[in-house]
Amino acid sequence: MSAHTPREPSHLRSALQPREPRRPRRIxxxxxxxxxxxxxxxxxxxxxxxxxxxGHAGARGVVASASYEARKFGCHSAQPMAQALRLCPQAVVVMSGHDVYGKYSRQFHDILNQTSPVVESVGVDEAYVDLTGTGPEVGGAYAAAQDVRRRVREELGLVVSACIAGSRTVAKVGSDRAKPDGLLEVPVGQDAAFLAPLPIRDLPLVGPRLGEALQAVGVRTIGDAADLDARWLAAQFGKAGEALAQHARGIDHTPVRAGGREHRQISRENTFGQDVTEVEELRRVLQQHADRVGGDLRRQGRRARTVSIKVRWSDFTTLSRSRTLDRPVQATAAIVETARDLLDEVVRTEGLRPVRLLGVAVSNLVEDQVQLSLDDLGSGVAGATAADGSARPRVLRDEELDRAIDGLRARFGDRSVTRGL
Ligand SMILES: [Mg+2]
Known part of the structure; x- marks a missing residue:
C-alpha cells in the first residue's frame, strides 16, 4: 500500500462513521x-x-365543570345548571370567565414551551410534549415532567397529571390513570403490556358506539382487542378498526406537532337565546359563522379541506357532520355552501327539532397556495361566459369579493359589511 493511500473526502468520512443509536420516543x-x-x-x-x-347560573346555563364533591350528587359537565342545582342545592356556582381561564391556560402552555420545543396544545388544559430530546444528562423525560408539575403548582397553584410513554395514545391513556396529581412513566417497550389489562373504553378512539360493538364480540380489555386479527378488525370496523388494531398494540406513530389546536381548527358557534325551529334562521346563522371562519382563514393565510357543522337540539343531543373537499377552500361562499348542504343532510336524516346551538368549523388546514383546477377555470377555459356575463372563474370572483369585504371590515369594523343571502 503506498504512503499516499487516498482518503475519503471528509463529508464521506463523517457519513461512514457509526451513527448514534436513535433515542426511543418519549411522548x-x-x-x-x-x-x-x-x-x-x-x-x-x-x-x-x-x-x-x-357555569352560568341563568335559566339556560350549563355546567362547564363540576367538582368531585358535586359529582357525588350526580352533577356533571354539560348538564343544565338548573338540574345540577336540584341535585345539589348547596353547590356554589361560579364563572370567572374566559379571560381568566385563558390567562391560566397560557401560563400553563408557557411552562411547557420552556420545557421542549415540540408542544402540541389540544385544549385549554391539555397538551402533548415530545420529550425525546430530553436526554439522561439532564435527568431524562421523567425529571423534566416532574419539573413541569412543580412549576405549575408553585406558579399557578394548579395540579397537572401526566404520563410519559412511547406514543401519544399511550401517554393519553396513562395521564388519565395518573389522576389525581400523578406522574406515570411507561418504560420503553412496555406500551402494549401497560395497555393490555385496561378497559377497551380507555382508548381515546373507542367511543360509545364502537365500545358497544366491541363488547358485543367479547372484547372487554385493550389486550382483548390486541389479540384480534388486524384484518378482521379492519373488515368489521373500517378505518376505526385499522387504527384500533394498531393502538391496542401500543403502536401510534402520530407525531407531536408544534403549535397545536389553534392551528388545526377554526370554528364559530352560538347558543340561541331561544331554541330555533326555522330552517331559514339556521341558514342565516350558518352564513354568519362561515363568514367569520373564512375571515380567520384568510387572515392566517390558510385554506381548509374539511368543513363541519355542529347542531345541538334542545334536549342537548349534539351531532356534527363534516365533509372533506377535493380542494382546500378559503372563500366564504364555498364554506357556506358546504355548511348548508350538511345542514340539509341533518334535517333530511334526523328531522328538524328545536335547535339550541349551531356551529361551523373548518379543519385539515393547509398553507395558502392558490390551487385552481381545471374545474374552476371550467367555462372560462372553454371560452364560455358565466351567468353574469363575466368569463372569470367563480372561485376567483368569490375570493376577490372576500378580500374587498375583509378590507372594509379591517378599516371600519366587523359590523360594517353584511353579506346578503
Ligand atoms: Mg383536564
Whole structure:
C-alpha cells in the first residue's frame, strides 16, 4: 500500500462513521386536574372542599365543570345548571370567565414551551410534549415532567397529571390513570403490556358506539382487542378498526406537532337565546359563522379541506357532520355552501327539532397556495361566459369579493359589511 493511500473526502468520512443509536420516543401528555374548578379555587381558596359548579347560573346555563364533591350528587359537565342545582342545592356556582381561564391556560402552555420545543396544545388544559430530546444528562423525560408539575403548582397553584410513554395514545391513556396529581412513566417497550389489562373504553378512539360493538364480540380489555386479527378488525370496523388494531398494540406513530389546536381548527358557534325551529334562521346563522371562519382563514393565510357543522337540539343531543373537499377552500361562499348542504343532510336524516346551538368549523388546514383546477377555470377555459356575463372563474370572483369585504371590515369594523343571502 503506498504512503499516499487516498482518503475519503471528509463529508464521506463523517457519513461512514457509526451513527448514534436513535433515542426511543418519549411522548408526554399533560392534563390539568379539574381545570375550571381548580382555577376558581386558586382564586378563592374558601371554595376548597365545597361542591362547586362552574357555569352560568341563568335559566339556560350549563355546567362547564363540576367538582368531585358535586359529582357525588350526580352533577356533571354539560348538564343544565338548573338540574345540577336540584341535585345539589348547596353547590356554589361560579364563572370567572374566559379571560381568566385563558390567562391560566397560557401560563400553563408557557411552562411547557420552556420545557421542549415540540408542544402540541389540544385544549385549554391539555397538551402533548415530545420529550425525546430530553436526554439522561439532564435527568431524562421523567425529571423534566416532574419539573413541569412543580412549576405549575408553585406558579399557578394548579395540579397537572401526566404520563410519559412511547406514543401519544399511550401517554393519553396513562395521564388519565395518573389522576389525581400523578406522574406515570411507561418504560420503553412496555406500551402494549401497560395497555393490555385496561378497559377497551380507555382508548381515546373507542367511543360509545364502537365500545358497544366491541363488547358485543367479547372484547372487554385493550389486550382483548390486541389479540384480534388486524384484518378482521379492519373488515368489521373500517378505518376505526385499522387504527384500533394498531393502538391496542401500543403502536401510534402520530407525531407531536408544534403549535397545536389553534392551528388545526377554526370554528364559530352560538347558543340561541331561544331554541330555533326555522330552517331559514339556521341558514342565516350558518352564513354568519362561515363568514367569520373564512375571515380567520384568510387572515392566517390558510385554506381548509374539511368543513363541519355542529347542531345541538334542545334536549342537548349534539351531532356534527363534516365533509372533506377535493380542494382546500378559503372563500366564504364555498364554506357556506358546504355548511348548508350538511345542514340539509341533518334535517333530511334526523328531522328538524328545536335547535339550541349551531356551529361551523373548518379543519385539515393547509398553507395558502392558490390551487385552481381545471374545474374552476371550467367555462372560462372553454371560452364560455358565466351567468353574469363575466368569463372569470367563480372561485376567483368569490375570493376577490372576500378580500374587498375583509378590507372594509379591517378599516371600519366587523359590523360594517353584511353579506346578503
Ligand atoms: Mg383536564
Amino acid at each position: 408526554a401528555h399533560f392534563d390539568l386536574d379539574s381545570f375550571f374548578v381548580a382555577v376558581e379555587r386558586a382564586l378563592d381558596p374558601s371554595l376548597i372542599g365545597k361542591p362547586v359548579l362552574v
